[in-house]
Amino acid sequence: MSGAKNAVSSERRVRVSAGTAVVLGLSSARVDARPTTAYLMTGVEDGCLYDCAFCARARSAKGRSDALSRVTWPEWPEDEVFARLVRAHDDEVLKRACFQVVRTKDYIDDICRRVRLLASYGELSVCVSANLRSSAEVARLLEVGVDRVSIPIDAASPAVYARVKGGSWHGTLELLRECARKFPGRITTHIIIGLGESEEDAVSLIGSLTDEGIMTALFAFTPVRGTRLEGAKPPDITSYRKIQAARYLLDRGLVRVSQMTFVDGVLTDFGLDRATLLEVLADGEAFRTSGCPDCNRPYYNERPGGVIYNYPEPLTEAQREEALAQLAGGLSR
Numbered sequence: 418m419s420g421a422k423n424a425v426s427s428e429r430r431v432r433v434s435a436g437t438a439v440v441l442g443l444s445s446a447r448v449d450a451r452p453t454t455a456y457l458m459t460g461v462e463d464g465c466l467y468d469c470a471f472c473a474r475a476r477s478a479k480g481r482s483d484a485l486s487r488v489t490w491p492e493w494p495e496d497e498v499f500a501r502l503v504r505a506h507d508d509e510v511l512k513r514a515c516f517q518v519v520r521t522k523d524y525i526d527d528i529c530r531r532v533r534l535l536a537s538y539g540e541l542s543v544c545v546s547a548n549l550r551s552s553a554e555v556a557r558l559l560e561v562g563v564d565r566v567s568i569p570i571d572a573a574s575p576a577v578y579a580r581v582k583g584g585s586w587h588g589t590l591e592l593l594r595e596c597a598r599k600f601p602g603r604i605t606t607h608i609i610i611g612l613g614e615s616e617e618d619a620v621s622l623i624g625s626l627t628d629e630g631i632m633t634a635l636f637a638f639t640p641v642r643g644t645r646l647e648g649a650k651p652p653d654i655t656s657y658r659k660i661q662a663a664r665y666l667l668d669r670g671l672v673r674v675s676q677m678t679f680v681d682g683v684l685t686d687f688g689l690d691r692a693t694l695l696e697v698l699a700d701g702e703a704f705r706t707s708g709c710p711d712c713n714r715p716y717y718n719e720r721p722g723g724v725i726y727n728y729p730e731p732l733t734e735a736q737r738e739e740a741l742a743q744l745a746g747g748l749s750r
């Protein structure tokens with residue numbers, strides 16, 4: 418289904434990532450990789466009620482109002498964005514839309530209204546990523562037509578969560594589990610690597626979430642000016658490659674966490690011999706952006722020309738060799 422003739426009129430605006438604006442024909446900026454999912458952001462003007470130490474939208478952050486992670490988010494009329502989105506989807510340029518929802522007082526009503534409005538333009542797979550409070554909120558989103566919901570846990574351990582997000586890691590984990598039981602195959606979470614967790618924390622969490630049917634999306638911590646963590650370092654690339662590889666193996670059921678070896682929190686053995694491991698990882702898929710289907714988040718964590726943590730497109734032979742060499746540097750055998 419396509420076209421805007423049945424669409425409800427709206428004078429509101431919505432932010433889209435700079436790369437999304439290019440794909441939608443709203444901007445002619447040059448991009449090195451095009452997003453295959455459209456990324457939209459809502460609630461920025463009201464400011465987030467939370468105060469995550471890594472986030473440019475946090476209560477205490479002093480960054481620019483149109484930035485999140487490394488990405489800038491110009492604002493456009495909602496009607497125009499939604500009409501273009503559906504056209505791009507019909508042309509198979511975009512596979513889905515993902516709303517990144519800043520936690521404001523009326524965030525659920527606002528995002529439900531936007532998803533209904535988008536649906537009035539045509540069919541499109543929609544994700545919502547938000548710090549939701551209950552499975553009832555997830556149910557509301559699914560009822561208005563959202564395909565997948567992400568509740569970002571972000572931190573891989575209770576101590577990191579308390580330090581960078583505040584509140585209860587166990588509470589968020591329990592909410593994710595409850596939602597996965599109630600809405601199987603519809604729940605995703607984000608995990609940021611490089612916030613002070615150990616490799617064992619990250620891999621153990623990914624393993625248990627995977628077992629419970631929760632899709633995991635890895636992000637590399639990215640210091641953003643104006644945030645509490647603006648002076649912290651991004652993760653070591655060898656460590657990141659190991660966690661990507663572990664996630665890939667766990668996601669495909671090729672190995673279990675109980676078969677892996679950790680020494681003082683460091684992953685030293687994947688439970689596969691080196692030749693088998695390198696063969697399984699040879700196509701480079703493990704090092705691509707992870708998460709919901711068709712989510713490639715180009716340059717979300719990377720500077721063009723800098724270290725590529727998550728490859729937004731299939732890896733070239735040179736990139737595969739480099740990623741495997743980075744991983745091999747962290748293997749004990």
Ligand code: SF4
Binds near residue numbers: 544713
């Ligand atoms: S994994 Fe990608 S598409 Fe899914 S919720 Fe996260 S950012 Fe959105």
